[in-house]
Amino acid sequence: MLQIENLRTEFETPRGTVTAVNGVDLHIDNGEIVGLVGESGSGKSVLAQSVMRLVEDPGEITADELLFKGEPLLEKSEAEMTTIRGNEISMVFQDPMNSLNPTITVGEQIAETVRLHQDIGESISLPAEMKRKIIGASKASESWRRAIEMLESVQIPHPESRATDYPHEFSGGMRQRAMIAIALSCEPDLLIADEPTTALDVTIQAQILEELHSILEVFDTSILLITHDLAVVAETCDRVNVMYAGEMVERATTRELFSNPQHPYTQALLASTPQVETAVEELEPIPGTVPEPIDIPYACHFAPRCPEAKEECFEVDPAFRRVGSEDHEAACIRREPVDGEVIENE
Ligand code: SF4
Numbered sequence: 455m456l457q458i459e460n461l462r463t464e465f466e467t468p469r470g471t472v473t474a475v476n477g478v479d480l481h482i483d484n485g486e487i488v489g490l491v492g493e494s495g496s497g498k499s500v501l502a503q504s505v506m507r508l509v510e511d512p513g514e515i516t517a518d519e520l521l522f523k524g525e526p527l528l529e530k531s532e533a534e535m536t537t538i539r540g541n542e543i544s545m546v547f548q549d550p551m552n553s554l555n556p557t558i559t560v561g562e563q564i565a566e567t568v569r570l571h572q573d574i575g576e577s578i579s580l581p582a583e584m585k586r587k588i589i590g591a592s593k594a595s596e597s598w599r600r601a602i603e604m605l606e607s608v609q610i611p612h613p614e615s616r617a618t619d620y621p622h623e624f625s626g627g628m629r630q631r632a633m634i635a636i637a638l639s640c641e642p643d644l645l646i647a648d649e650p651t652t653a654l655d656v657t658i659q660a661q662i663l664e665e666l667h668s669i670l671e672v673f674d675t676s677i678l679l680i681t682h683d684l685a686v687v688a689e690t691c692d693r694v695n696v697m698y699a700g701e702m703v704e705r706a707t708t709r710e711l712f713s714n715p716q717h718p719y720t721q722a723l724l725a726s727t728p729q730v731e732t733a734v735e736e737l738e739p740i741p742g743t744v745p746e747p748i749d750i751p752y753a754c755h756f757a758p759r760c761p762e763a764k765e766e767c768f769e770v771d772p773a774f775r776r777v778g779s780e781d782h783e784a785a786c787i788r789r790e791p792v793d794g795e796v797i798e799n800e
Contacts (some may be wrong), residue, residue, distance in 0.1 A: 486677070497697055547649075631662065683727075776792050
């Protein structure tokens with residue numbers, strides 16, 4: 455579905471070149487939920503925006519490969535990318551209130567997306583009633599019917615009546631579901647969900663994650679789930695990629711990563727994540743902060759915060775090596791490769 459090799463996203467600024475994403479590899483197979491985790495500022499969202507080609511000037515994206523269903527996205531025209539966005543790749547953001555239009559009913563916003571991307575009817579920003587008169591009742595009612603179906607599929611109760619509500623009349627969890635409904639209304643092949651549950655309480659979070667799972671079954675959509683929350687990944691993903699300061703540092707199946715974390719950053723993330731059996735005082739916050747992307751240390755980016763760092767870590771750029779079962783790789787010079795082989799230079 456998605457194949458990324460050596461993706462870099464850089465911004466020229468008066469202070470110098472900011473490297474937000476630095477030589478990242480990632481792939482998503484058909485029907486997979488793949489997690490991308492890391493602290494704020496690690497480059498996760500810029501990576502997602504780079505896949506969508508939504509990085510604004512002066513950002514520049516380069517890659518050895520950025521293939522979506524085998525097609526090179528970096529060679530697409532802006533018009534072609536507009537067609538791909540929404541039709542084939544959709545995105546759900548953290549804050550649905552900022553993504554929904556407060557002056558249009560939720561149902562009409564979904565219907566609008568359906569018309570825009572599936573050519574069911576023209577997209578005209580007019581009140582729904584007037585629009586029905588202008589574009590014809592049949593097209594408008596078909597997109598409206600589809601909007602209700604979508605609200606039903608994301609478990610909004612009484613979808614017919616709730617479709618006429620405005621976003622402020624929805625709870626936080628319902629707004630996020632409405633965003634998912636909009637993202638899915640054109641049946642994309644790939645859904646990129648950027649911190650979709652961060653603003654929600656734990657119960658609603660669990661319902662939204664459940665929703666993402668059923669999306670796979672109903673819509674056959676692959677999902678890239680971006681989060682800083684390892685618990686969300688553990689609940690949801692088939693595989694996990696851990697990102698730090700613009701680079702991937704570890705990747706594995708979810709089961710392998712949680713049972714056998716190898717990179718010191720992943721270990722530190724896990725130690726700082728609350729678990730049911732962990733007393734709050736046992737949590738260990740990671741000291742320091744993610745370095746500014748303009749001030750990335752040479753060699754291992756995690757070295758200034760790493761409890762295992764030695765002199766060489768400040769001099770050598772650590773390459774990936776296999777550290778566990780077949781798909782488990784980490785970029786750390788203090789981990790012996792299980793097969794004696796260093797995989798690639800970052
Ligand atoms: S390469 Fe060195 S500094 Fe980097 S994570 Fe491994 S031990 Fe820590």
